Amino acid sequence: MKVVYLLLLFFLNFAIINAEKENVKIFVANQLNQNVIWGTIKGDHFYPRDTVIFFNDFVRFHMPNNINYGVCRLVLGQSAIAKVMNEPPQQLDFIFNGEDIVIETDFNAPLDSAKDIESLENQIWFEFLRKEKIYQEQVKELVMQINHFQKNDDTYYTLAKRTEIIGKYNKLQKDRDKLIASVTQNYPNLYASKLIKIKQEPFLNGNLSEQEREEVQKKHYFDNIDFSDESLMNSSAYTDKVFKYFMLYAQKGLSKEKKVDEFKKAIDVILYKTSQNPNVSAFIVDYLMRGFEKLGLDNLQTHISDFYMIPHGCSGDNNTLERRLAFQQMKKGDKIPDFTLDDWDGEQFKLYQSDTDYKLILFWETSCPMCKKILPPLKNWYFNKNIDLEVFAISIDEDKKAWKTSISKNDYPWINLNEANKWDGKVATAYNLYATPTMFLLDGENRILAKPIDFNGLLEAVLGLE
Incomplete structure (x- = not known):
C-alpha cells in the first residue's frame, strides 16, 4: 500500500511539474512596464493572445496547443519619449516552432540586444x-x-x-x-x-542607371521565390514581400490615372507569381483587397475582383460591374440590411432578432463546387468554435427539394434559410450578391467586420475575436 501511495505521489508531482512547464521565458533589462502583451503574426495582422506580468526582470508563458508554428511578437510598451511623441511601442518578434525559448534582451534595444539561449x-x-x-x-x-x-x-x-x-x-x-x-x-x-x-532580391549593378535598376528589380523581384509554403502565412514574410514590390510602382509625378495603371501592372505580376498555392493566393488577395479598401482605391479592388476573384466561386447572369462595385461599397463598419426568410421548417426568420455576439451570413447553392468545398470545414469549425457566433446559411436554390436533401444528407447544424429566386431574390439583391460562396462576418449590432473570400479568410477574421 505504501509503495502504491509513493508511486501515485511521484506521478502526481511529475504531472504538476509538466503542467506548469513554461516554454517561453524572456529576460528584459531596463523594462519600464509591468504588463507585457504577446501575440501571433499573420500577414499584416497582429493578434494579441495574452497579457503577462513582468516580474523579477522576466516574463514567462506557455504556448497554447492551438498556436501554429510561426512568428510571435512581444510588445514591451512605450518608452517615456515614445509616449510624448506618440511613437510605437518597443517590441520583439521571435520564432516559435515548439522549441523552448529563453531570450535575453534590453527594453531600449530589443532586437540589437536579443539573444536566445535555447x-x-x-x-x-x-x-x-x-x-x-x-x-x-x-x-x-x-x-x-x-x-x-x-x-x-x-x-x-x-x-x-x-x-x-x-x-x-x-x-x-x-x-x-x-x-x-x-x-x-x-x-x-x-x-x-x-x-x-524569401528576402532574396535581384542583383542590381551599380553601373546601371536608376531607371535601369528599377526595371531589373521589377522584372526579377520574384525570381526563385516560393509562394507555396502555407506556414509562412504565420508571419509577415509574404505580405512584406508583396508590399515592397507594390511600392516599386509608386512613382512620383504621375497623374492619378497613370498611378492606377501602374498599380494594376503590379497587381497582375503579384497575383501571377503568388498563384502556386490556392490558399496562399487567397491570402494575398485578401491582403490586397483590405489594403485597397482602407486607402479608398476601389478601382484596384474592382481590377482584382474582375480578373482574379470570380474563378474561386460560381457566378450568374447578374455578375455585372455595377453589382460588383455595389458589393465592394459594403464596407467594414456598415450596418447590413435586415431580412426575413423561411427556415427549414417554413417558419419566418428575421436576422435582427438574433442576439448572438457575432453572426456569419453565408450565401451558397447546392450545385456550386466551391460551396461544397467550404461547407465541411465550416461545419467542423462550428462544432469547435470558442466564440458566440451563429451561422445563417442562405441557399439561393430554386429547387427547395434539392436544398432540403443537401441539408438532411450533410446535417448542417446552423440556421438554414432559403431564398428561391437565385441571384434576383430580394436579399441577394440587397446584399449585391454576384457569386457563391459569399460571406459576411457581422458583430452583434449587424455591422460588417469582414467579407472573407474563403474559409482561411474566415479563420483569420475570427482569430482576433476569440
Missing part, C-alpha cells in the same frame, strides 16, 4: 535581422550617392570615387546573397531559413 531558430533569425538592418542602412546611403552622381556633375565624385562607391554597392549585394545561401543550405529545415530565403 532556440537555434531565434539565434539565427536575430543575427540575420541585425545584419540586415546594417545592410539596408549601408545600401540606402550608397544608392543615394550613386543616384546623385549619375544625375549631377559633382566634382567631388571623381571617377575613382564613383568606381569605389559602385564597387562597395555591388559587393554588399553579393555578400548578402552569400549569407542567405549559406544559412538556407546549412539549415534547410529551419523556419528561420524560410523567412530569410
Whole structure:
C-alpha cells in the first residue's frame, strides 16, 4: 500500500511539474512596464493572445496547443519619449516552432540586444535581422550617392570615387546573397531559413542607371521565390514581400490615372507569381483587397475582383460591374440590411432578432463546387468554435427539394434559410450578391467586420475575436 501511495505521489508531482512547464521565458533589462502583451503574426495582422506580468526582470508563458508554428511578437510598451511623441511601442518578434525559448534582451534595444539561449531558430533569425538592418542602412546611403552622381556633375565624385562607391554597392549585394545561401543550405529545415530565403532580391549593378535598376528589380523581384509554403502565412514574410514590390510602382509625378495603371501592372505580376498555392493566393488577395479598401482605391479592388476573384466561386447572369462595385461599397463598419426568410421548417426568420455576439451570413447553392468545398470545414469549425457566433446559411436554390436533401444528407447544424429566386431574390439583391460562396462576418449590432473570400479568410477574421 505504501509503495502504491509513493508511486501515485511521484506521478502526481511529475504531472504538476509538466503542467506548469513554461516554454517561453524572456529576460528584459531596463523594462519600464509591468504588463507585457504577446501575440501571433499573420500577414499584416497582429493578434494579441495574452497579457503577462513582468516580474523579477522576466516574463514567462506557455504556448497554447492551438498556436501554429510561426512568428510571435512581444510588445514591451512605450518608452517615456515614445509616449510624448506618440511613437510605437518597443517590441520583439521571435520564432516559435515548439522549441523552448529563453531570450535575453534590453527594453531600449530589443532586437540589437536579443539573444536566445535555447532556440537555434531565434539565434539565427536575430543575427540575420541585425545584419540586415546594417545592410539596408549601408545600401540606402550608397544608392543615394550613386543616384546623385549619375544625375549631377559633382566634382567631388571623381571617377575613382564613383568606381569605389559602385564597387562597395555591388559587393554588399553579393555578400548578402552569400549569407542567405549559406544559412538556407546549412539549415534547410529551419523556419528561420524560410523567412530569410524569401528576402532574396535581384542583383542590381551599380553601373546601371536608376531607371535601369528599377526595371531589373521589377522584372526579377520574384525570381526563385516560393509562394507555396502555407506556414509562412504565420508571419509577415509574404505580405512584406508583396508590399515592397507594390511600392516599386509608386512613382512620383504621375497623374492619378497613370498611378492606377501602374498599380494594376503590379497587381497582375503579384497575383501571377503568388498563384502556386490556392490558399496562399487567397491570402494575398485578401491582403490586397483590405489594403485597397482602407486607402479608398476601389478601382484596384474592382481590377482584382474582375480578373482574379470570380474563378474561386460560381457566378450568374447578374455578375455585372455595377453589382460588383455595389458589393465592394459594403464596407467594414456598415450596418447590413435586415431580412426575413423561411427556415427549414417554413417558419419566418428575421436576422435582427438574433442576439448572438457575432453572426456569419453565408450565401451558397447546392450545385456550386466551391460551396461544397467550404461547407465541411465550416461545419467542423462550428462544432469547435470558442466564440458566440451563429451561422445563417442562405441557399439561393430554386429547387427547395434539392436544398432540403443537401441539408438532411450533410446535417448542417446552423440556421438554414432559403431564398428561391437565385441571384434576383430580394436579399441577394440587397446584399449585391454576384457569386457563391459569399460571406459576411457581422458583430452583434449587424455591422460588417469582414467579407472573407474563403474559409482561411474566415479563420483569420475570427482569430482576433476569440
